[in-house]
Amino acid sequence: MSNKKQQVSRRQFLNYTLTGVGGFMAAGMLAPMVRFAVDPVLKPQKAGDFIATGTEVSSITNTPTRVDFSYEQVDAWYKSTVSKTAWVYKDEKGDIVALSPICKHLGCIVEWKKEGEHANQYYCPCHGGLYSKNGDNVPGTPPLAPLDQYKTNVKDGVLYLGEIVPNQEVK
Amino acid sequence: MKWSYNDMEMYVQAKEYVDTFLVPFVPFSFSRNDEDTKRLALHAELMDIFVNEIEKQYKGRIVLAPSYSYLLDGDYNEEIPKLNGYVEHAKDNGFKHILFLTFDKKWKKRDSKLHGNLIWVSAGQTHDLQSEEAQNMIRTQIDQVMELITTYWQE
Known part of the structure; x- marks a missing residue:
């Protein structure tokens, strides 16, 4: 049994x-x-991602300087490298401000002018749009809104830029 | 602005600000030697880089036309009336500056027969578009073309 x-x-x-x-x-x-x-x-959160620009924070002055950076972007149809540009400077309090160069009028790329007719302003070559240093649009020129800005972050002394948000420097 | 749905949506609302029509030339041929065939294809890629960069920078004032392709060994005199037809059409629809961008030397001789403005750029001897040297050269050339375009605007 x-x-x-x-x-x-x-x-x-x-x-x-x-x-x-x-x-x-x-x-x-x-x-x-x-x-x-x-x-x-x-899913990793894409929107909150910061991208290293390779620019040392110590090299940023109170004059807007062009910073170029790039990253891989996957679209529905293909993968591509996206290059982006920012105008970066330190404000009076020493905080870093990174402005998007995309004109709020029709999307051309604006440039900080050091000298000449539009000295110390951002100038849009397409229709003559002007912005002051903090991105505020100059009245009487085509743009109707201030330049957007990037979220910024600093890690190991290097500048990281994140998503583009509406301008918060213009009060 | 590119010839795409989203950009045309922007264009229809801002027509009065958009006065420049940029037509890139992309010739092709298989009848040359192998090196020339490859170089011609490379020029097409290079043209793509050029116009995309120009379009990005001057998005709000330029409409980038679909590339104009033709046979490199074909009769150029047959292309001229077609191209001038483009120019008339664009002018009738509010564009002031019609620019043709090309690496093809053969157009230089026929410049005066075209009713648009021909911008001829030397494509150079680059093989590798990724090398830093080539990129710097391309960057400089693109900047020169963009500067040239602004001089048309100042007229």
């Missing part, structure tokens, strides 16, 4: 195998569903 007890009966054996196989099948079906359900949580 005791000998028999240790044996697995046909019924038990079938029960175990069916539960096992059934369990695997259920897991096989559920696992992708769970993965889909939690997928948005696992």
